[in-house]
Structure formats: C-alpha cells, structure tokens
Amino acid sequence: MVLSPQTMAAVRQSGAIPGAEYLLSAEGVRKAFPGVVALDDVQFKLKRGTVHALMGENGAGKSTLMKILAGIYQPDAGEIRMKNQAIRLASPLDALENGIAMIHQELNLMPFMTVAENIWIRREPKNRLGFVDHGAMNRQTADLFRRLNIGLDPESLVGELSVANRQMVEIAKAVSYESDVLIMDEPTSALTETEVEHLFTIIRDLRSQGIGIVYITHKMNELFEIADEFSVFRDGKYIGTHASTDVTRDDIIRMMVGREITQMFPKEEVPIGDVLLKVENLTLDGVFRDVSFEVRSGEILGLAGLVGSGRSNVAETIFGVTPATSGTISIDGRQVDISSPTEAIRNRMAFLTEDRKDTGCFLPLDILENMQLAVLQDRYTRAGFVQEGKLARDCQEMSAKLRVKTPNLYERIENLSGGNQQKVLIGRWLLTNPRILILDEPTRGIDVGAKAEIHRFVTELARQGVAVVMISSEMPEVLGMSDRVMVMHEGRVTGFLDRAEATQVRVMELAAQ
Amino acid sequence: MSSDIANPTNTTAGSVAAGAGTTRPEAIRRRRMPPEFNIFLVLIGIALIYELLGWTMIGQSFLGNQQRLTIMILQVSVIGIIAVGVTQVIITGGIDLSSGSVVGLTAMIAASFAQASTWSRALYPALTDLPAIVPIAIGLGVGLAAGIVNGVLIAYTRIPPFIATLGMMVSARGLSKWYTKGQPVSGLTEQFNFIGSGIWPVIVFLAVAVIFHVALRYTRYGKFTYAIGANMQAARVSGINVERHLVKVYAIAGLLAGLAGIVTAARAQTAQAGMGISYELDAIAAAVIGGTSLTGGVGRITGTVIGTIILGIMTSGFTFLRVDAYYQEIVKGVIIVAAVVADVYRQKKRAKR
Ligand SMILES: Nc1ncnc2c1ncn2[C@@H]1O[C@H](COP(=O)(O)OP(=O)(O)OP(=O)(O)O)[C@@H](O)[C@H]1O
Ligand SMILES: [Mg+2]
Numbered sequence: 001m002v003l004s005p006q007t008m009a010a011v012r013q014s015g016a017i018p019g020a021e022y023l024l025s026a027e028g029v030r031k032a033f034p035g036v037v038a039l040d041d042v043q044f045k046l047k048r049g050t051v052h053a054l055m056g057e058n059g060a061g062k063s064t065l066m067k068i069l070a071g072i073y074q075p076d077a078g079e080i081r082m083k084n085q086a087i088r089l090a091s092p093l094d095a096l097e098n099g100i101a102m103i104h105q106e107l108n109l110m111p112f113m114t115v116a117e118n119i120w121i122r123r124e125p126k127n128r129l130g131f132v133d134h135g136a137m138n139r140q141t142a143d144l145f146r147r148l149n150i151g152l153d154p155e156s157l158v159g160e161l162s163v164a165n166r167q168m169v170e171i172a173k174a175v176s177y178e179s180d181v182l183i184m185d186e187p188t189s190a191l192t193e194t195e196v197e198h199l200f201t202i203i204r205d206l207r208s209q210g211i212g213i214v215y216i217t218h219k220m221n222e223l224f225e226i227a228d229e230f231s232v233f234r235d236g237k238y239i240g241t242h243a244s245t246d247v248t249r250d251d252i253i254r255m256m257v258g259r260e261i262t263q264m265f266p267k268e269e270v271p272i273g274d275v276l277l278k279v280e281n282l283t284l285d286g287v288f289r290d291v292s293f294e295v296r297s298g299e300i301l302g303l304a305g306l307v308g309s310g311r312s313n314v315a316e317t318i319f320g321v322t323p324a325t326s327g328t329i330s331i332d333g334r335q336v337d338i339s340s341p342t343e344a345i346r347n348r349m350a351f352l353t354e355d356r357k358d359t360g361c362f363l364p365l366d367i368l369e370n371m372q373l374a375v376l377q378d379r380y381t382r383a384g385f386v387q388e389g390k391l392a393r394d395c396q397e398m399s400a401k402l403r404v405k406t407p408n409l410y411e412r413i414e415n416l417s418g419g420n421q422q423k424v425l426i427g428r429w430l431l432t433n434p435r436i437l438i439l440d441e442p443t444r445g446i447d448v449g450a451k452a453e454i455h456r457f458v459t460e461l462a463r464q465g466v467a468v469v470m471i472s473s474e475m476p477e478v479l480g481m482s483d484r485v486m487v488m489h490e491g492r493v494t495g496f497l498d499r500a501e502a503t504q505v506r507v508m509e510l511a512a513q
Numbered sequence: 514m515s516s517d518i519a520n521p522t523n524t525t526a527g528s529v530a531a532g533a534g535t536t537r538p539e540a541i542r543r544r545r546m547p548p549e550f551n552i553f554l555v556l557i558g559i560a561l562i563y564e565l566l567g568w569t570m571i572g573q574s575f576l577g578n579q580q581r582l583t584i585m586i587l588q589v590s591v592i593g594i595i596a597v598g599v600t601q602v603i604i605t606g607g608i609d610l611s612s613g614s615v616v617g618l619t620a621m622i623a624a625s626f627a628q629a630s631t632w633s634r635a636l637y638p639a640l641t642d643l644p645a646i647v648p649i650a651i652g653l654g655v656g657l658a659a660g661i662v663n664g665v666l667i668a669y670t671r672i673p674p675f676i677a678t679l680g681m682m683v684s685a686r687g688l689s690k691w692y693t694k695g696q697p698v699s700g701l702t703e704q705f706n707f708i709g710s711g712i713w714p715v716i717v718f719l720a721v722a723v724i725f726h727v728a729l730r731y732t733r734y735g736k737f738t739y740a741i742g743a744n745m746q747a748a749r750v751s752g753i754n755v756e757r758h759l760v761k762v763y764a765i766a767g768l769l770a771g772l773a774g775i776v777t778a779a780r781a782q783t784a785q786a787g788m789g790i791s792y793e794l795d796a797i798a799a800a801v802i803g804g805t806s807l808t809g810g811v812g813r814i815t816g817t818v819i820g821t822i823i824l825g826i827m828t829s830g831f832t833f834l835r836v837d838a839y840y841q842e843i844v845k846g847v848i849i850v851a852a853v854v855a856d857v858y859r860q861k862k863r864a865k866r
Contacts, residue, residue, distance in 0.1 A: 321750060345752035359750050362743035364810035373740050374751040376733050384732045428751070 022081070023048045023212040024069070024100070024181050029078030031064055033415065035407030038064040039075075042238040044231055046181065046212045051203060053227035053244070054216045055256055057447040058419025059405035060233040062216050063105055066183045069214075070102035071095035082180075099180035103170050103187055105216075105418045105445065106357050111159030116141040118158050119173040144176055148202050163190045163355055164307035171199065175206070182206060183214040186418065188222060189444045190354075192307050192473040193508075200226050218419070218447050219474070220249050232256055257449045267481055268459050273297035275333070276467040277436050279318060282327035287313045288491035291327070295436070295467040300458065302482030302502075303471040305511050310491040311471045312354050315438050318469075319351040320344045331436070345377055350434035352425060354441050354471070360425045361413050368409040370424050371395045375431045398427040401457075403450055418445040426454060430461075437461060440471045455481060475504050489513045548804055549816045556823050563830040575833055582829075583712070589799075589825035590714035591616070591780075593818065594773040596796040596803075597718075597725050598660075598766030600817045603800055604729075605762050606742040606809025607667065607674035611681035612770040612796055615659045616789025618689040619774030623652030624698040624705075624784035632700025636693065645704040649775055656771015657764055659685060664763030668756040682793065690786040699783040709779030717776055718821075721769060726814035738762060742809030798845075799824050802852040823848075 024046040031039040039061045046052050054062045067073045069080065071089035080087055082098050089095045095102070109118045116137045117124075125136040141154035150168050158166060167190045174182055188196045203213055203226055215227060223230055223244055232239040232255040239255050278294040288310035295301045303311045317324045320338040328335050331347055338344050344351065353359040362370050372380070372391050380391045396409060402423040406416060413421055422445050429437070439458070443451045458481065462468055472478045478485055485497045487510035495510040563575040576582070595612045602609045627648035630641040659681060666677040707713070729735035737758050740748040749755050773792070778784040803820030805812030827848065831841045 319750070340754070341750050342752045342754050351750065353750055359744075359746045362740055362747055362810065364743045364806075365739060369736065369739065373736065373748070373753070376736055377752050381733050384734060386731055386733055386736060388731065 021084075022046060023083060025081045026065070026069065027079050027081075029065065029068060029080075030076045031061075031068060031073060032076055035411070037236050039068075040236045042078075042233065042236070044069075044238070045241065046214060047229070048212055049207055049210045050228040051207055051213045051215055051226050053223050053230035054214060054233065055218075055223065055230055055252060056233035056239075057235075057256055058423070058445075058450060059235075059417040060256075060447075061236045062233055063185055063417060065233070066102060066185055066214060066216065069095065069100055069181075070183060071100075096177055096179065100183065101174045101177040101179040101181070102183040103174045103185060105185040105189075107163070107166050107170060107190075109158045109166055109169060112157065114155050114157055115152055115161070115169050116154040118169060119144070119176055141172075144172055148172055148175060149198065162307055164192065164195055167191060168195065168198075171202065175202070179211070181212045181214065183216075185216045186218070186445055187215075188217065188219065190441075190473075192305075193475060194306060196222070218445065218451070220252065220448065221476075223252070224249075234258060253448055256447070267455070268463070270298050270459070270463040272299050272483065273465060276331065277318075277469075278330040278333070279314075280328045280330070282314065282317060282324050282329070284313060284317050284322060285325045287322075288317075288488070291488075291493055293486055293493070293496070295469055297435075297465040297467050298462050299483045300462055300468040300470055300481055302478040302485040303469060303488065304475070304478050304485050304507050305488035307473070308490070309488040309511065311488050312440050313491075314488070315351060315440055315469065315471060316353075318344070319349060319438060321351075342377065345374065345432065348433070348435040349438065350374070350429035350432050350436070351438045352429050352440055352442055354444075356418070356421055356425065356444070361421055363414045364412065366410045366412055367399065367404070367406060367416070367424055368392060368395050370413045371398065371409075371428050371431060374428050394431065395427070398431060399424065402427050403453065419447055419450065422446055423450065423454075426457075430457070434466060436467045436469070438469045438471075441473065442470065443472070443474070443477065475507065478502075478507070479504065487511050547813075547815070549813060549819060552802070552804055552816055552819045552823075556819055556826065559823060559826055559830070563826070563833065566830075566834055570834060573833075575830060581833065585825045585829035586715055586822065587712070587780075588828070589821050590718040591773045591777050592792060592795045592799060592824065593718040593821040594721050594776065595770050595792055596799040596817050596821055597721050597814060598769035599793070599796040600800040600803070600805050600812050600814060601725065601729065601738055601762050602674070602766045603797070603805045603807060604738050604742045604809060604812045605759060606745070607759070607763075608678065608797070608807075609663065609763065609766050609770075610675065610678040610793050611659065611663060611685055612766065612773070613789040613792035613794070614682045614685035614689070615656055615767060615770035616774040616777055616792055617786055618659070618685045618692075619652040619655045619771040620778035620784040620788045621689045621692050621698055621786060622655050623648040623775050624701055624778045625692070626651050627701045627705035627778075628698065629700050629702045635700065636698060642702060645702065645708070648705055649708075652775040653768055653771045656774065657768045659770070660764040660767015661760060663767060664760035667763060668759040686786070686790075689788075693786070695786060697783055697785045698778075701778070701782055706779050706782050709776055709781070714776050714780060717772065721772070722814055722818050725765075729814060734758075734761070739810055742811075744810075795824060798849045798852070801849065801856065804856070806856055807853070820852075 022045045026044045029039050029042045042061065042065060044065060056062050064073060068075050071092045071094045080089065087098055089098065119141055120137050124132040125140065127133040138154040145152060145154070150172055152165060152168065158169060161169065167187060171187060187199060191199065207213060217223060227244045229241060230244050231241040232252065234256060273296055275294045276297045280292050282291040283289045291314050293301065305311050313322070316322050318329060320340045320343050323339050329338055330336065336347055338347065362373070372395060376386065380387045399409065404420050404423045406420065413424060416424065426442065443454055446454060458468055470481060479502055482502065483499050485502045485507060487494050487497065487507055489511055494513055497506055560576060567573050567575040595616070599609050599612060625636040626640060626643055627645065628635040628641050635641050663678050663681050666672050667674050729738060737753050740751065740753060741755055741758060745755060774789065777788055799820040800812065800817045801807065802823055803816030805816060827845060828841060
C-alpha cells in the first residue's frame with residue numbers, strides 16, 4: 001500500500017499506529033550503478049528513540065542506503081516502511097514530508113547566503129506582501145541555536161565559517177525540519193572533540209524526544225558512546241545488527257572487514273635526521289601570530305588544537321596558499337620564499353587539504369586525472385606531452401595500494417564513496433614523492449582498515465626521511481602517530497609535547513588554555 | 514614513489530573479498546563510450562530528416578549534392594576555427610564574447626597590409642604588394658593581443674569573463690570602424706586571397722581542430738585547462754599557476770579569432786568593419802551543442818567540430834528546403850537552448866541516478 005504524503009502526515013499526527021515496532025524499516029533493498037552493485041538485498045530497521053549506527057568499509061554502501069531513505073536515489077528493488085506503512089520516496093521533498101531528514105557526508109550549504117537563509121531555504125517565513133521576512137527568519141534561527149546551544153550569528157555568511165561551524169549549521173538545519181528520523185552521514189568527520197561532545201548532547205536530547213537517529217561513522221569510540229544499536233555492511237551486503245553493548249571493538253572490525261586488524265597506529269621509531277623544515281615567527285595578520293617550529297627528516301609533528309585555533313591556516317601559509325605577512329620558512333637551513341603552491345611543490349612539499357570538496361576533488365574529472373594533476377608540474381611530461389602510459393601505470397599501482405574501490409580509473413571521482421575520494425587525493429600527493437608532507441585531517445572519512453594502512457604509509461615515508469606535519473582532530477590519531485605534538489590556541493602556539501609526555505589531558509589543557 | 518613503500522607490511526589475516534577492495538589491473542584500459550557519440554547520432558539524424566524531407570517535399574536528395582555539402586562546410590569553417598578557441602575558454606569555466614569583433618578587427622588590419630599596388634585607394638600606399646606572410650603575422654598578432662588583454666583582465670583583476678570580453682567585444686568593434694572611418698578595405702593581393710580560396714578555409718579549420726584536440730587530450734596544457742574549470746581552488750593548491758594559464762587560454766582564443774578574421778577577409782577578398790558580427794554566439798553555440806558544459810571542466814574539440822557541422826547543416830538544410838530565413842533563426846535558437854537543456858539534464862541525471 002502506498003499512501004500519499006498528506007495521508008502519512010495525518011497518520012503520523014494521530015500518533016498511534018498499532019504494531020509499529022519499527023519507526024523506519026527497509027527490506028530487500030538493491031541498488032546498482034554502472035559497474036558496481038552498491039547494495040544487494042539489504043535490510044535496515046530503526047527503532048523509535050534510538051541511535052542506530054551504520055558501520056562498514058569505504059564503499060560498503062552506507063551513504064547509498066541513506067540516500068535511498070532520503071529520497072535522493074531510487075532503489076532498483078526493495079520496500080521501505082515508515083511506522084509500518086509502505087512508503088515511496090520519489091524525491092528529497094517526499095522524504096522530508098514523510099519525516100526523514102538527512103545531513104550529508106559532503107557539506108551542501110550555499111557559501112554566499114547567510115546562515116539563516118541556508119537553514120530556512122524554501123521554507124522562508126514570509127511577510128504580508130509575500131516577501132521573505134528576514135527579521136523573523138533571523139529570530140527563528142536564533143531560537144533554534146539557543147535550543148541547540150550553538151553560538152553562531154544567524155546573519156554571518158556561510159562561506160566565511162570554518163568547516164566545523166558549517167557542519168554545525170547543517171546539523172541545525174536538519175534538526176529544524178522537526179523530523180521523526182534524522183540521518184547523519186559522518187557528521188563528526190570535520191569536528192574536534194569539544195564539538196563532538198556538543199553534537200552528542202544534541203543527539204541525546206533528540207533521542208529522548210523519541211526521534212530515531214541513523215548515525216554513520218568510522219570512529220569506533222563514538223559508536224560505543226552514542227549508539228544503542230548498530231548495523232554492519234560489507235561490499236553492499238547486509239552483515240548484521242546488534243546492540244552496541246553486546247560486542248567489542250574487535251568484533252565489529254571483524255564484521256566490517258572480514259579479517260583482523262592487529263595494530264591501529266603502526267607507529268615505529270625511525271631514525272630522526274636533520275632539521276628539514278624550519279618555520280620562524282610566521283604570522284598571517286588577523287589569523288595567527290609568531291608560529292615557530294621545526295620538523296626533522298623522519299619526524300612526524302602532530303598539530304593539535306580546537307577548530308579555529310589556526311592549525312589549518314598555518315599549513316596553508318607554509319604551502320603558499322595564503323602567503324605569510326611576516327616570518328620566515330627555511331628548508332635544509334636555506335631560507336625559501338614560498339609565495340604560491342607552485343613554489344611549494346618545487347621545494348618538494350605536498351599538502352593534503354582539509355576540505356575534500358572545496359580544495360581537493362575535481363568532481364567532473366575521472367580518478368586518473370584527479371590523481372595526476374599535482375605531479376604534472378615537473379614529471380611525467382616530455383615536451384609538454386603527458387606520458388600517459390607510464391603515468392596511468394603508476395596511478396593504477398597507487399590506487400591499488402590505497403585500495404581505492406572502483407570499477408576502473410576512468411570513473412568520475414564524483415561517483416566514488418567519500419572515503420575512496422580521500423584515498424585518491426592522498427594518492428595524488430604521494431605520487432609527487434615529497435620530502436615534506438603536510439596532511440590536514442588525512443583520514444577523514446576513511447574506514448578502520450584503510451586508516452591503519454594510511455598510517456603505515458606515513459610511517460614508511462618517515463622512515464625514508466620525509467618530514468611529516470599532521471593535523472588531526474582525532475586525538476588518538478595525533479597521539480598515536482606523532483613524535484612531537486604542537487598545540488595551538490587562537491592563532492598562537494601554546495606548547496610542544498614529546499611523544500612520552502603527550503596525553504589527551506595535557507593536549508586539551510594546552511588547547512583550551 | 515619509491516618502491517619500498519609499495520608494499521606496506523600486510524597484517525591482514527584471512528581473505529578480503531577479492532576484487533572488492535582493490536581495482537583490477539586490467540580495468541585501467543577500459544574506456545567509456547566517447548560522449549561525442551550521441552551528438553554524432555544527432556548529426557546523422559538531422560541529415561537523414563533533411564534527406565527524407567527533400568525527397569518528399571521537393572523530390573531532391575540532400576546528401577547526394579556534393580556541392581551543397583562543400584559550400585555548407587566552407588561557410589561554417591570560420592565559425593569552427595573560433596569555436597575551437599571558445600571551447601577551451603568555456604572548459605576553464607569562462608566565456609569569450611569578443612571573438613566576433615576580433616574577427617572584424619583583424620580582418621580590417623590584416624587586409625590593410627595585404628593591398629595590391631594596382632589598387633588606387635590603398636590605405637598605406639607605401640606598403641603595398643607585401644608578401645602574404647606580413648598581413649597574416651600582423652593579423653595573428655592583433656588577435657593574440659586582444660586575447661592577452663582579455664586574459665590579463667580576467668586572471669589578474671578578477672573581472673568576470675562575461676564582462677571583460679563584453680568590453681573587448683564593444684571596443685574591438687569600435688576600433689575596426691575607426692580604423693578606416695568605416696570604409697571597406699579592398700584590392701587585396703592574389704597571394705593573400707589564396708588562403709580563402711577553394712577548400713583552404715576547411716583545411717585551416719580541420720588543422721586547428723586536430724592541433725587543439727591533441728593539445729587538450731594529451732598535453733599538460735590540456736590537463737590544466739580541464740582542472741581549472743573543474744575546481745579552480747583545487748587547481749591552485751595542486752600547484753597550477755592558474756592566472757598564467759588563464760592568460761594562455763584566452764590568448765589562444767584570441768589568436769584563433771584572429772586567424773578566423775584573416776580567413777574571412779581572404780575569402781571575401783575584402784574587409785569590412787562589420788565582419789564577424791554575432792560569430793561569437795555561433796561559436797559558443799557550436800561548443801555547447803557539441804557537449805561543452807558552461808559550468809566548466811567538461812568538453813571536447815571533437816564535440817565542437819560536430820556541433821559546428823550541425824549548425825552548418827541546419828542552415829544549409831533550411832535553404833535547401835527553401836524555408837524562410839526568419840524561421841531558420843527561430844529554429845536555431847530553439848536548438849541551442851535544447852542543447853543546454855540536454856546538458857543540464859545530463860548533469861542532473863548523473864547526480865541523481
Ligand atoms: N552515483 C554513483 N555512480 C556510480 N557509483 C556510485 C555512485 N554512488 C556510489 N557509487 C558506488 O557505490 C558504492 C557504495 O558507495 P557509498 O557512497 O554508499 O559508500 P559508503 O559506505 O558511504 O563509503 P564511505 O565510508 O567511503 O563514505 C561505491 O563503490 C561507490 O563507488
Ligand atoms: Mg559514505
């Protein structure tokens with residue numbers, strides 16, 4: 001039986017549907033894309049007032065299933081029921097009217113519109129003349145933010161917000177639909193611990209109101225902290241659903257990847273050489289001041305701090321994206337003038353940026369083209385011609401090493417799962433064969449198995465004498481991988497911690513001052 | 514990448530679902546169907562419709578008339594030369610509205626250095642009977658200069674391409690009128706006229722198309738052009754000197770518009786300030802019909818060549834069927850919009866599926 005959204009809304013309002021054990025359920029769902037079966041006879045059942053985590057490797061089909069529930073993709077087969085009524089979700093609007101809202105893995109806000117405009121888009125309060133009532137809209141936003149304890153100005157432009165704050169806006173927007181089901185696709189991949197705690201408070205509050213929350217994450221600790229139940233997917237197949245109190249982290253990993261992962265942070269002590277990169281009194285007016293540090297060959301320097309502390313800005317400045325207003329950068333003891341990324345690459349630096357969509361992926365281009373663009377500056381070309389064969393072979397090898405899941409390298413990067421896009425971007429920079437590697441949130445959106453592999457890569461590069469600067473909001477990653485940790489707070493360096501003395505508490509003390 | 518990091522020690526126990534986590538080695542060779550294929554089918558479809566209408570309405574073959582097809586392709590060659598440049602500009606996410614005016618300007622200036630001494634009203638009586646290479650070089654120089662001005666304005670002052678090239682469109686047209694105070698430039702040398710004679714314009718068009726097809730597909734220049742259109746920020750972070758590259762692309766577009774101006778003047782054996790009016794729109798139409806996306810990052814020269822021929826065959830077919838010129842323009846407009854709608858639809862479908 002298929003009911004119109006209006007009927008459904010009425011039924012929902014009445015509140016009582018006998019026998020509705022599950023809030024939302026999907027069964028026998030199948031979805032194929034050209035060359036890939038993303039979902040194969042999958043089921044998913046969400047109970048009222050619970051947080052249900054979805055786990056699985058990159059490309060397992062989690063986002064695809066949620067996009068089906070949010071009306072973005074149409075399934076090839078399967079049945080979706082909301083409060084025991086079969087429903088059809090032909091569009092995102094349909095899903096919203098059925099009480100399903102989704103926060104996407106990639107941010108989807110309009111940068112040139114204000115926070116309030118973004119939240120109430122297509123639902124703007126109107127005045128008597130039918131024009132948008134900005135006053136009312138900003139008040140509504142302020143109310144919403146007060147309820148969620150978010151300290152943002154409704155009138156600021158989204159484009160000027162940090163990634164983390166944009167994520168908070170997305171969350172507020174999804175909550176504002178007052179839906180019964182809230183889907184969150186890796187909401188914390190751009191957040192630091194403080195904000196994650198904040199988000200969890202919001203989630204617990206929503207849960208106590210009877211809302212069902214679907215929570216996709218690659219972070220195991222979050223699962224135990226917030227989820228009541230979890231379902232695991234592997235290669236488009238449904239593996240099982242369990243209560244999160246019943247299992248250990250190793251159980252889950254085994255379900256996810258079908259094998260054991262022995263060591264999470266394969267950090268090895270490698271010989272540490274001479275100072276490779278030295279930064280002195282680096283300042284970018286209004287953003288950060290007097291940042292000084294050095295990284296030795298073979299050393300991994302972790303950069304910790306809260307969002308907005310200026311970690312990413314320092315990285316961008318070193319790489320010439322936003323040249324410094326004062327201060328010096330030296331490589332091998334020689335002062336260098338890095339006024340553009342071109343210059344930085346010439347000095348054999350590589351920089352994986354934080355925002356995959358804005359500064360990373362070339363969405364309309366294929367995987368091969370995405371991987372090769374940074375390396376073409378000085379290699380793989382002869383008289384301006386690209387040495388396609390050699391380059392394709394090396395890209396192929398790299399994508400195999402990073403385990404990029406794709407039918408072939410001529411797939412548009414847009415069609416890859418989030419984690420696989422990230423792997424392609426890592427591959428882009430590893431191909432340049434850097435001496436100084438700056439990584440900003442390198443494992444964002446990457447599954448446990450691949451994460452360990454990427455960490456192993458980084459360790460291996462360090463062994464070969466590469467100097468690594470790694471920014472990460474994930475404390476275990478920073479602590480697990482770094483030889484030293486530099487902590488920043490509001491644009492200033494507040495301290496350095498050696499590997500032995502770096503603990504979560506010490507880092508947080510310095511980060512919060 | 515050094516090879517010892519190629520195989521990070523594998524701690525995996527048990528088997529990973531084979532082929533799921535990794536790409537298969539042979540997969541790299543498989544290419545998708547070229548996107549031009551659909552456009553090519555459209556071209557064939559249009560030709561067949563004319564053939565059918567020809568037999569039923571006036572009892573003649575459309576495709577059977579070799580001469581008509583030759584004239585058709587001669588007529589669109591100049592548009593095609595411009596469109597090759599415009600395609601590259603659109604791939605970077607920009608637009609070039611100035612090419613038609615640059616055609617007019619280069620036609621005038623080149624012609625003024627190509628006049629024969631036998632012509633009594635030569636603009637520079639002291640500079641007549643020059644070898645054809647002189648007006649050609651000057652013409653190409655003028656086009657190149659116009660393109661560089663466009664490029665520098667767009668890349669370094671961040672004026673939107675639409676505005677910068679709109680300015681050039683108006684100014685270049687003004688310049689070409691001012692140059693002779695509106696008088697045409699005639700009496701050109703045999704040698705100069707030769708470039709516009711016979712099948713030469715078509716050869717120039719095809720040569721230009723082949724060169725830039727190769728450049729876009731196989732050179733660093735091409736890869737960077739697509740990258741800038743796909744994501745300018747990411748291109749910058751990947752070490753591409755975006756500003757310098759944009760100047761190159763607009764300079765090439767200007768150069769090709771200049772070349773088109775030379776061919777136009779040689780073909781007409783005279784130059785007038787009004788030459789090339791609205792050519793920029795036909796060139797943009799050819800690119801868009803050929804699958805170049807106005808949002809940037811997508812487009813190919815082969816598509817543009819087919820798009821150019823579609824434009825030509827439409828006009829030629831209408832003339833063949835003796836359809837009123839007014840209708841021709843109306844239908845042309847509809848087809849251009851249809852091409853853009855098809856592009857938008859394709860993108861939507863890709864996003865949704
Ligand atoms: N629009 C699309 N076109 C083609 N293939 C697609 C498309 N969307 C997803 N896929 C493929 O479907 C599979 C599942 O992708 P999905 O995004 O659901 O993975 P995921 O579990 O969310 O992974 P991640 O943890 O990396 O986000 C992947 O192999 C992906 O390449
Ligand atoms: Mg996903």
